[in-house]
Amino acid sequence: MTTYRDAGVDIDRANEFVAYIKEKVKRAFPDSPLTKFGGFASGLPVEGHREPVIFSSTDGVGTKLKVAQELGVHDTVGIDLVAMNVNDVITTGADPLLFLDYIATGRIDLQVLKAVIDGVVEGCKRGEVLLAGGETAEMPGFYPEGVYDLAGFCVGVCERGEVITGEGVRSGDVLLGLRSSGFHSNGFSLIRKVLKDKGVKLTDRVEELGQSVGEVLLTPTRIYTPEVKLLKSNVELKALAHITGGGIPENLIRVLPEGIRAVVDKKSIPENPVFAWIQKLGGVEEREMFRTFNMGVGMIAVVSPEDCDKALDALGRDAFVCGHLEEGKREVVIL
Template sequence: MDYRTAGVDVAAGRAFVEQIRPLVQRTQRPEVVGRLGGFAGLCRLPSNYRQPLLVSGTDGVGTKLKLAQTLGRHDTVGIDLVAMCVNDVLTCGAEPLFFLDYIACGHLSANILTAVVVGIASACEAAGCALLGGETAEMPGFYGEGVYDLAGFCVGVVEADQVLDGSQVQLGDVVLGLASSGLHSNGFSLVRKIVADRQLSWQETPVGDRPLGELCLEPTRLYVQPIRAALKEQIPLHGMAHITGGGLPENLPRCLGHGQSVVVNLNSWPIPPLFQWLGKVGEVSQQELLNTFNMGIGYTVIIPPAAVKDAQNCFERFGIASYEIGTVINGDGTLTFCP
C-alpha cells in the first residue's frame, strides 16, 4: 500500500500548484516577498503608511458551495470567498493587502479546483490584494466524491488615526445602501430548503429569463474599488457595514457609536424580484426575510447629509446604485424599520 492507494495523490497536488502558479502571480503587489510554494507567505507593509495597523478577517462561502457542486459550476464561489473577507476588512477603512485560501476536498480534481482558484485570483486582482498563498488538503473518507470546502483569510492595513470604529458617526447622519448583486453568500440553507420542499428545479426561470440556479450563484459583489475611491476623494465616510448573515438588522448597528440607533425606511430601495419570489413561494415572513437575506443592500455607508450626492456619484461611476435608506438617531444600538 501507499498514500495514493489510500486516496491521496501527492504528485497531483504538486501538479495543481504548478497549474495555478500563473494565476497567483497576476495578483502580486510590490510588497510581496518570495515566491509561491514556501511554508509561509511574506509581505512588507506599504511604505506610504505613517502608523499602519493590520486588520484581519476570515470567512467561508457556506452552503452556497452545495449548490455550486450540484450544478457543476465552480467559477464563481472563489469570488464569493474573497468578497466575504475583503468586504469585512474594508468596513474599518482598511486597504486589503493580501489573501490566503484553504481548500479541502475528498479527491483533488485539478480542473474543478483550478476553476475555483481562477475565481479567487480574479477577485484578488479586483480588490487589489495579493493571493499570498494557501493550502489544499485532500481528505478521502472525510469529504465525499466531488465535495470540497473553502475558507479564506484576508489581512488589510489602515492608518491608526483613520480607523472607523463608530466614534465618527453622528446623530442625523444618513445611511446610504449600496446595491447587492443578488443573494451574495448568505441564507442558502433556507433557499435550498424552499427549492427542495416545493419540489422546484434549479433550471426553471421564476424571475426573468435566467435559470434559478444561475441567479443564486451570482457572486458576491466586491465593494473595495468604490469605497477606496470614496476615501481617496475624501468623502466623509463615518461608518460602514457589510450586510451578510443576519441582514440589515444584525449588521448595520455594528458600525454605530454609543447611544445611537438607526431607523430604516423599507420603501427607500427596490427589493429585487428574487427575494420577493423566495418570500412568496417559501411562505417566509417579511421579518424572517430581513433577518436572513441582504434584500438588495449588500453594503452600507454612514455619511453626513451634505455628502450624499458626492458619494452616490462616486458609486455610480463603478456601476453601483445606492439609496438613502435610513438615518442615525438616539437609541440603544438597535435597528427599526418604518413604515
C-alpha cells in the same frame, strides 16, 4: 508495497495543482511585491505607512457550495470566498493587502479545483488584493466524493489615524446603501429548504428573472473595494456595515453607539426581484426576509448630512440613501 496514493492521497496531482496556482498567480499579478510565493509563507513589505494598523478576517461561503457542487459550476464560489473576507476588512478603512485560501476535499479533482482557483484569482482582482498563498488538503474518507469546502483569510492595512472606528457616529447622520448583486453568500440554507419543499430544481427556469434557479443563486457576491476607496477619498466615512448573515438589523447595529437607533426606509431600497421571488415561493414573512438576506443592500455607509450629496455624486447609481440615525434605544428599525 502500500503507497500514499493507495490510501487516497495523490501527491503528484497535488503538485500539479500547486504548479497551476503558481502560474495563474504569476500571470494575474505580474507586478506583485510579494517576496515569495509557494514556499512555507509569503512576505509583503508594508511601505508608505507611518503608523500601520493591520486588520484581518476569515470566512467561508457556507452552503452556497452545495449549489455549486450540485450544478458543477465552481468558479463563482471562488469569487464569493474573496468577497466575504475583503468586504469585512474594508469596513475598517483598511486597504486589503493579502488573501489566502484553504481548500479541503476527499480527492483532488484538478478540473474542479482549477475552476475554484480561477474564481479566487478573479475575486482578488476585483477586490484589489494579492493572492499570497493557501493550502489544499486532500483528506480521503473525510469528505464524500465530489465534495469540497472553502475558507478564506484576508489581511489589510490602514494608517492609525484613518481607521474607521464609528466614534463619530451621531444622530442625524445619513445611511447610504450600496447595491448588492443578489443573495451574495448568505441565507442559502433557507433557500435550499424552500426549493426542496416546493420541488423546485436548480435547473428549472425562473421566467420572471430570465434565468435558471442555479444561475440566480450562483451570482457572485459583489466586492466593494473600489466603491469604498471612492468614498474614502471624497467624504468622511463614519462607519461601514457589511450586510451578511442576519441581514440589515443584525449587521447595522454593530456600528451604532448607545443612545442611537437606525431607521431604515425599505421603500428606498432599489428592488431586486430575486428576493420577492424567494419570498413568494417559500411564503417567508417579511421580518424573516430582512433577518436572513441583504434585501438588495450589500454595504451601508454612515455619513454626515453635509457629505451625503458628495458621496452620491462620487458613486452615481451605485448608491442610494436608505435611512438615517436618530436618538433613541440602540436598535435598527425597518419601516
